[in-house]
Amino acid sequence: xxxxxxxxxxxxxxxxxxxxxxxxxxxxxxxxxxxxxxxxxxxxxxxxxxxxxxxxxxxxxxxxxxxxxxxxxxxxxxxxxxxxxxxxxxxxxxxxxxxxxxxxxxxxxxxxxxxxxxxxxxxxxxxxxxxxxxxxxxxxxxxxxxxxxxxxxxxxxxxxxxxxxxxxxxxxxxxxxxxxxxxxxxxxxxxxxxxxxxxxxxxxxxxxxxxxxxxxxxxxxxxxxxxxxxxxxxxxxxxxxxxxxxxxxxxxxxxxxxxxxxxxxxxxxxxxxxxxxxxxxxxxxxxxxxxxxxxxxxxxxxxxxxxxxxxxxxxxxxxxxxxxxxxxxxxxxxxxxxxxxxxxxxxxxxxxxxxxxxxxxxxxxxxxxxxxxxxxxxxxxxxxxxxxxxxx
Numbered sequence: 152x153x154x155x156x157x158x159x160x161x162x163x164x165x166x167x168x169x170x171x172x173x174x175x176x177x178x179x180x181x182x183x184x185x186x187x188x189x190x191x192x193x194x195x196x197x198x199x200x201x202x203x204x205x206x207x208x209x210x211x212x213x214x215x216x217x218x219x220x221x222x223x224x225x226x227x228x229x230x231x232x233x234x235x236x237x238x239x240x241x242x243x244x245x246x247x248x249x250x251x252x253x254x255x256x257x258x259x260x261x262x263x264x265x266x267x268x269x270x271x272x273x274x275x276x277x278x279x280x281x282x283x284x285x286x287x288x289x290x291x292x293x294x295x296x297x298x299x300x301x302x303x304x305x306x307x308x309x310x311x312x313x314x315x316x317x318x319x320x321x322x323x324x325x326x327x328x329x330x331x332x333x334x335x336x337x338x339x340x341x342x343x344x345x346x347x348x349x350x351x352x353x354x355x356x357x358x359x360x361x362x363x364x365x366x367x368x369x370x371x372x373x374x375x376x377x378x379x380x381x382x383x384x385x386x387x388x389x390x391x392x393x394x395x396x397x398x399x400x401x402x403x404x405x406x407x408x409x410x411x412x413x414x415x416x417x418x419x420x421x422x423x424x425x426x427x428x429x430x431x432x433x434x435x436x437x438x439x440x441x442x443x444x445x446x447x448x449x450x451x452x453x454x455x456x457x458x459x460x461x462x463x464x465x466x467x468x469x470x471x472x473x474x475x476x477x478x479x480x481x482x483x484x485x486x487x488x489x490x491x492x493x494x495x496x497x498x499x500x501x502x503x504x505x506x507x508x509x510x511x512x513x514x515x516x517x518x519x520x521x522x523x524x525x526x527x528x529x530x531x532x533x534x535x536x537x538x539x540x541x542x543x
Contacts (some may be wrong), residue, residue: 160466163459167493170225170239170500186503187333188221188309191246193329195293208326211299212292213284215264219242221303223503225539226270233274239500241304244268265381271304298323307499308506312340312408320375320401341374344407348373350475351385375399390485395492402495403488408499413460420457421529423512424450439523444530452537453508456501476491504536 190210192218197207209217221243228236245264269279285293302321306313315330315337352369372381376397379386386396427446434444466487474484515521515529 155451159462163497164464164493166459166492167484167490167495167497169237170496171493179383182533186223186309186506188303188314189214190329191218191220191249194218195249197328200427207328208324210325210329213288213296215245216284216296218245218249221309223309223500224270225500231274232270234272235271240273240308241271241300241498242268242270243300268526271300295323301402307496308503310408310412312337313405316341319378335540340408340411344404345370345374345409348404350471353495354478355361373400374404376404389488390525391489397465399489399491402491405495406491406498408464409460409495410464410467412502413464413498416502418459419509420453420505423453423509426512433537434526437521439527444526445534446530449533449537452540453505456504456540460498460501463498500539504539507536508533 194203194209197204203209207368211217223239223242224242226232226236226240227233230236234240238451245267247266249265264283269276272357273279280293280297285296288296298321301319302317303314303324306317311332313326317334318325318330340350348370349366352366354371369381369385372378373385379396382396382400383393386393388398391399427450430444430446451461470480470483470487473480511529511532515525518525
């Protein structure tokens with residue numbers, strides 16, 4: 152039994168590392184959007200005539216970039232873009248019919264970016280930025296926009312909480328219009344994550360004078376994950392490589408965030424399964440439906456993804472509870488902690504898949520007159536997500 156658990160843990164780590172960009176080859180080649188961040192919609196809302204409204208600070212300094220839609224996509228195996236196959240990449244897409252989505256060079260050669268897309272970090276990435284957005288920009292403005300794009304690319308899902316936290320950590324100031332998170336919700340989530348950091352800090356210091364103050368300082372450093380000099384004793388105790396420490400600390404925070412997201416999503420997922428359990432009943436009411444849909448495959452694969460999330464969460468609870476409570480299982484804790492970046496990406500991709508399934512199903516159920524076409528669209532969308540769970 153212990154051997155089987157370790158094998159499964161290693162398999163999950165391997166899947167997470169694949170999403171971060173190593174060259175592995177899962178069984179399927181489907182592509183789907185796991186989550187989107189609609190910069191364009193927010194910008195349009197604050198656009199007046201030929202400029203942004205007074206007081207509005209656009210996300211990017213290259214105007215056209217402010218009218219993109221960001222998504223997370225699994226890079227297809229045969230995509231000729233130089234990123235690793237099956238890496239979870241950030242795609243930048245410009246909708247059609249957006250007047251603002253034009254090149255800075257449009258007046259000279261008529262270039263437009265409407266309908267175009269690119270992945271952050273793909274081949275000729277710098278050339279794309281220069282040709283369409285950043286040619287002639289001041290170095291400071293150029294660096295700002297690249298840092299914003301890299302910030303989006305460095306997290307596995309485009310949740311406003313993660314984006315806000317990432318930008319705060321990197322010192323990037325973003326107009327509140329782009330990240331509408333209620334202060335109370337932000338503080339609540341941050342406080343819960345900081346609370347989870349406290350036992351690690353206490354273990355680092357043990358008993359002694361000024362324990363409370365030292366713990367408070369270290370917990371804040373863990374949250375920021377930037378002052379690696381102050382965290383050096385903890386980094387050494389956890390057997391982390393100094394050049395990997397920042398990523399591991401940030402990823403641990405991400406795991407705690409996704410832990411809360413999973414707890415909030417599980418009830419809605421059960422409603423999702425219940426809907427498809429009765430698929431024959433509601434499909435029979437739609438005229439012209441004669442195609443057989445393999446909903447059972449979709450349900451099976453989504454349940455596999457849930458099992459992966461649950462296993463990581465249960466493992467986290469088991470190891471940390473015993474380590475924090477008794478000081479035992481230090482080696483298990485260190486091993487799990489070191490896997491945090493891979494688990495962060497695996498949890499992020501799986502939970503974004505759940506969001507995608509719930510969103511598509513909600514859209515379908517809201518349709519007063521579902522048809523063969525809308526069923527087919529729903530099926531294909533969910534099937535691509537389900538196939539993604541087949542990666543190995």
